[in-house]
Amino acid sequence: MSSRSIHEKLVALTRQMTEAAEAMDFETATALRNQIAAIRGEGPLKPGDPDTVTVSQPPPGAMGLGTQVPVRQPPKGWVKPKKPDLMTNISKPRGKRS
Secondary structure (H helix, E strand, O other), rough: HHHHHHHHHHHHHHHHHHHHHEEEEEEEEHHHHHHHHHHHHHOOOOOOOOOOOOOOOOOOOOOOOOOOOOOOOOOOOOOOOOOOOOOOOOOOOOOOOO
C-alpha cells in the first residue's frame, strides 16, 4: 500500500471510530482504535498502557520489583525503631488482684 492510501484508510477509520464513540458504541470504537494502532505499527493496546483503564487491584504479593505498583517510602527523618531484646522481661504488670 502506498503512504497516501494508508493515510486515507487511517482518516476513514478515525472518522468511523469518532462516530462509534458518539453513538456510545464503545466496543466498535475500541476495535477501530486497535486497527488504527496496528496500521501505525504500534500494535494493540495492552492493559498496562496509559490509555487503558484497569479496575482490579494487583494480586497479593505483587508489590515491589517488576511491578507497576510503587513501593511506599518512609517519611524523611523516620528512623526504624529498635527491636526489643527477647531475653528480658518486656511485659508490663497489669495491676494487682485483691
